[in-house]
Amino acid sequence: MGVVALAAFVGLVLGVAALVGALALLSGFQSHVLSRLADETPHVLVTPAGRPDFAGEEGAGRTLAALPGVVSVVPVVRGRGWITARGQAVPAALTGREGADGITLDPSQSRQLSAFPGEEVVVVSSRSRLSPIGPVPITASLPVTDVAVASTGRHQPEAVLPADAARRLFGLPSAGATGYELRLADADAAADVAARARAALGETATATTTWQEANRPLLLALKLERLAIFATVFLVVVVAGLNLAATSAVLAATRRGDAAVLTVLGAGPALLARVFLLAGLLLGAAGTLCGLAVGAILAIVLDATKALPLPAQLFSLAHVPFRVTARDLLAVGTFSLLWSFVASLVPARMAARVDVAEALRAG
């Protein structure tokens, strides 16, 4: 019996530890991904509604900067056009940003145009201006300063150019903007700040996009991934719980004689059921607590010692990150205890219904 109980205990410890470890691994990776998303995407993008830009509304930037929780406000000029070089042209989403001193191409644009840092490209606006010979496209010749994926949250190949050049290309006055990118002290407060921004600039005249809304498909995928991993590893705990049920049943069968003696001494069926339920629960609680401790300690040690390295150029991470959260521990612990309780119910009923005379005859 001791060996059987030990096997059930170890099974539960391993199941719970595996679930805690898997969730810590997921939390570690997802926390890293979310942190990068929050770093690279504007926390809130404020754009005009019902008009193309904030031209003539220079006070909008100051209004947004005064909102609680806003750390910085960056005006941006966005539009569409073409980038040409060596007789090739590619359509492009264009973002003008203060501080840029040339154009930063997306890697895909750079490859298509064979344009690399140091070379000149011509940006052609989708707008035109009238000349004595008719409408002519508005163009700007800019040096390529970098090739990188733009962190604007638009999820399409995008080129970033100086704000002044963008204003010229899209016909905006100086200090005009098609939107404002806000960075916040707390990225999780984006929805609240977005609501306050709409209220400050006019609910019907303003649209906002939070970094969570801009990355909704990815965030949904992360949630689904978490759910799928939880459901898979959760089965390990279910199997461990069934093992516990089997152990409790063996306990109830092998201690049938003791249950019969307790009945002779005056214990009723309810008390016998409680005794065997308590035995199963104690085994389940001990296994759960040890499993939580083993899983959490292992995850914390693996994270602190960076024991599992990753190729940094592939994952943007040098090691496998683990993050143990109280919420995960609480969820796993609660589920495991509940399952231990359910798994102990049947053996407890078996013990309560013991045939005393038969058990005594069997010795």
Added chain:
Amino acid sequence: MPAEPILRAESLAKGFGEAEARVELFSGLSLELGAGEATAIVGPSGCGKSTLLHLLAGLDRPDAGRVLVDGRDWTALAPEPRARWRGEAVGFVFQLHHLLPELTAEENVALPLLLAGSPEGAARAAARELLSRVGLSRQSGAFPRVLSGGERQRVAIARAVVRSPRLLLCDEPTGSLDAAHAADVLELLLGAARERAGALLLVTHDPGVASRCGSVRTLTPDGLSAA
């Protein structure tokens, strides 16, 4: 008006199996035991002596008849009140001690009181007192595995009488003991019954043990007859 007997069994019948495989152990069995009476039941192996004790203790149900202890019919009780009644009214001693191996002698003796809801301190004190009276005060902290056969049976007797039951049922209580230990154990049982003005019913193969009881009855398929 005559005193109500402690035990009254009326027209008990019991058998096992179904249809052609049915074996009738006994039928029409009636028995009365008054305060201070000690009766031995003898009979060949397999005649149903232990089954009769189980019926009298409410551990098994008769096919017919009823059992009253102190005028109360346990066959009419639901499992929970029947268990409470049994703990209070009946003490049971087995051929094998059936002590719980994880508990000390003192804890085994205190167990019926604890099951009845007595405070632990009072239950342990009562257990120590009884162990002292059966000559085992030095072994109160010992586990059953380190006790001799006679010592275990004396602990089992202390456990059976710790709640001062009106009816003491013993199933071959000396069957696994040598003659010297058997005499000790039998004296303890008879003394316990006398002291508490209860009734003692024991089943045995041993004519010597049976002869120490006030009356001896033989179990037959038609009930009990004088030996």
